[in-house]
């Protein structure tokens with residue numbers, strides 16, 4: 001019997017992952033033999049210099065992009081061999097996303113945006129799910145904003161809507177790519193606090209790309225990428241420790 | 254940048270070329286007919302016939318140019334909506350809104366010139382081909398018609414002017430783009446798309462009310478004299494202009510109604526929402542088609558009523574009935590085809606705006622893909638959206654056209670038998686059938702390209718920061 005990722009307490013795993021763009025002399029190696037596992041219920045931060053492959057890694061783990069080599073699992077499902085439509089269903093039911101910008105459908109109001117994953121799935125919410133969504137909306141301070149459209153909200157509020165949407169289906173894993181990149185530092189902290197709280201109190205597994213040491217200090221675990229490789233796998237750290245390591249990475253380069 | 258600028262204007266060029274081709278073709282054919290008629294002018298009546306032909310051609314060319322102007326203005330608005338980010342960026346680094354707008358109007362002028370030139374070539378070429386066929390089949394004699402006539406410059410000039418003007422009107426939106434939209438997490442739907450336009454509402458309402466009153470007056474006067482139709486015509490133009498101006502108020506309820514018919518699948522629901530939630534966008538997309546269908550319907554209801562009235566009058570004289578019917582049917586058919594061309598321009602405009610607006614929603618579509626919409630659902634959504642827009646536009650056009658057509662028939666024919674009488678509007682079933690089939694084809698045509706493009710959208714684009 002093969003050992004499944006879940007037997008190891010992992011929610012996602014990649015093995016020998018490689019991603020190259022182009023061929024010949026102009027080849028860019030975005031990921032170079034990356035292997036890692038994300039633990040269930042943990043809040044993992046992914047850091048590294050610009051162009052180190054953070055987004056690429058996240059896209060492949062989320063089934064948005066396919067690797068050139070290697071394999072990836074979400075739970076016990078090997079996603080690298082799934083068809084496009086199977087991946088679509090997987091994203092709909094088992095993955096949540098928060099992006100840096102353009103998170104929301106502009107023509108839909110806040111409520112409809114939060115309900116979008118259910119809508120896309122073509123199913124009604126259960127009583128239990130509705131209670132959870134109400135709770136989310138209240139925690140995120142969006143109750144009074146349900147009928148507003150995205151352009152009527154501030155960036156921080158929009159990002160909170162995106163978080164509510166990402167958490168609404170209680171996905172296996174939430175991916176956030178620089179979710180605070182477009183926000184001022186105070187609003188950014190607030191948004192991060194909300195993500196960290198979702199992980200701590202509801203056991204939500206989260207993987208977040210960030211450049212901000214303070215943001216990363218909310219995480220249970222910090223992975224550092226450089227040139228498409230994982231160069232360090234650190235437990236929860238203080239912002240100072242994180243900055244120090246980032247600086248050492250820069251001077252090494 | 255210049256190249257991409259002109260690429261999103263290809264639809265505008267297409268519309269200008271079509272209108273130009275239509276104008277040149279009609280004028281050349283009329284010229285040719287004149288030449289043929291005066292070649293064997295026995296009755297000496299060729300002068301009158303020529304005048305009649307010229308009037309008819311002018312009317313149809315004016316209608317086609319009018320429709321293409323509205324379509325162009327809407328296309329340009331859509332293009333501008335898609336360039337909001339770029340315009341905002343240029344504004345941010347110091348370009349003035351007026352300069353930006355002038356730039357777009359200049360593009361309109363260039364496109365109008367190109368379209369008119371192409372139109373002259375294509376239209377004259379088509380007329381020449383028609384002449385060759387007619388001569389070869391012996392329908393008309395060889396008259397040695399000279400295609401190089403200054404008169405084709407008239408419709409060409411009209412096309413240049415209206416494209417230029419329509420670009421100017423359509424680029425109004427540029428003035429409302431704020432530099433701030435270039436930065437931060439600006440959404441694709443800009444705020445101003447949704448801002449209510451009080452002033453426009455007032456004008457539109459006034460137009461509709463005055464127009465409707467005149468229309469009613471036309472019908473009443475029509476009971477005594479056929480001249481009532483001219484009052485009615487003014488009323489019709491006014492009230493219809495009002496409706497066009499208020500399209501973003503008129504269309505959403507219709508779209509909502511049609512959206513309900515689409516069904517409850519997530520793709521259909523989203524499509525229905527898309528069609529309704531951005532009234533500005535959906536009215537831009539549909540109004541051209543509404544105009545086209547209204548024109549065709551108005552025209553054919555009036556003509557059909559006229560025909561049936563004549564036939565009824567001649568019913569007791571058997572030989573007479575047939576003698577009237579054939580030329581009448583041919584004339585009506587030719588006129589319907591000519592006016593139908595405007596509807597075709599409108600339809601092409603709709604295909605264009607829909608494609609553009611899908612193109613502009615790439616990130617939104619990517620977002621839906623990332624959140625779990627599969628390709629088939631995305632395609633279904635685009636097709637459903639296209640269907641909702643087409644059906645809504647066609648229905649509105651049919652209803653309006655029927656009302657106008659009846660008013661026209663009543664005003665024109667109410668006194669024709671010496672005493673005031675009520676004209677029963679005749680239903681041109683054949684034309685309605687053609688319209689419905691065309692609408693179905695249009696739905697498909699309008700969604701094929703955008704759906705294919707939408708299906709190619711990678712979910713990754715939604716995550717990318719541009």
Ligand SMILES: Nc1ncnc2c1ncn2[C@@H]1O[C@H](COP(=O)(O)OP(=O)(O)OP(=O)(O)O)[C@@H](O)[C@H]1O
Pocket residue numbers: 021022028029030048049050051052053054055056057
């Ligand atoms: N579509 C693409 N075509 C070619 N190269 C690409 C493509 N996408 C990414 N790359 C390259 O792959 C490498 C990794 O990109 P990636 O977006 O993962 O970096 P990142 O760590 O997310 O950077 P940032 O912090 O700036 O977002 C970069 O060198 C980038 O230029």
Ligand SMILES: [Mg+2]
Pocket residue numbers: 054055056177
């Ligand atoms: Mg990135």
